[in-house]
Amino acid sequence: MAKITTKMKIRGQILTKPGKSIKIIVDKYTSAFKESMKTLRDLVRENTPIGASGILRASTQVEMGPGLTLKPYGSSGGGGILEGAVASRGGPSLYQSPFGAPFCGYGLAVELGTKPHWPPSEAIKGWVFAVLQPATFFDRIRWVYFVQRHIGKTGTHARHMFEIGKQKYVNAKTLEIDMQESLDASAKIVSAKTPWWAAF
Numbered sequence: 332m333a334k335i336t337t338k339m340k341i342r343g344q345i346l347t348k349p350g351k352s353i354k355i356i357v358d359k360y361t362s363a364f365k366e367s368m369k370t371l372r373d374l375v376r377e378n379t380p381i382g383a384s385g386i387l388r389a390s391t392q393v394e395m396g397p398g399l400t401l402k403p404y405g406s407s408g409g410g411g412i413l414e415g416a417v418a419s420r421g422g423p424s425l426y427q428s429p430f431g432a433p434f435c436g437y438g439l440a441v442e443l444g445t446k447p448h449w450p451p452s453e454a455i456k457g458w459v460f461a462v463l464q465p466a467t468f469f470d471r472i473r474w475v476y477f478v479q480r481h482i483g484k485t486g487t488h489a490r491h492m493f494e495i496g497k498q499k500y501v502n503a504k505t506l507e508i509d510m511q512e513s514l515d516a517s518a519k520i521v522s523a524k525t526p527w528w529a530a531f
Contacts, residue, residue: 352521363513375496444489
């Protein structure tokens with residue numbers, strides 16, 4: 332989960348209409364944060380295996396927390412925390428994202444890998460048919476058994492798609508760049524171009 336605290340100051344400039352100006356800043360900042368979270372989602376998807384159906388990759392989505400609160404100009408208590416998460420959702424699962432949507436049933440197993448276990452044949456059939464494409468019915472049954480036996484002996488390897496995506500996101504300083512650009516753009520919109528006494 333990405334979590335930042337917002338503190339907005341525009342130094343040395345007068346806001347033309349303080350109430351509307353703060354709303355513009357908050358809106359641009361929130362919008363930039365959402366776009367930044369979409370970049371993180373795309374980086375996670377980049378490392379997510381397609382598998383038999385592409386469901387896991389497609390289920391990786393951005394989820395946003397409640398966001399910033401906006402108080403009337405001159406009152407205290409405005410601001411807040413922007414929270415966002417990139418999670419694999421959909422399908423039955425006990426794993427919940429920070430904002431309540433269920434993770435894809437096998438997303439955590441793909442992320443962290445599994446210990447040796449005997450998976451149900453129904454879970455393996457779709458993958459065998461789509462990826463290995465056996466020619467005959469006998470080959471299909473045989474490949475399902477071979478895959479089950481392999482997972483039973485070795486488990487599955489961790490793909491770490493969320494960890495790798497997050498590391499790329501942090502290394503590129505995507506969030507910091509997007510937030511600074513949004514603040515610079517909103518500062519240009521709301522800044523007075525006249526002396527402070529003429530702004531009232």
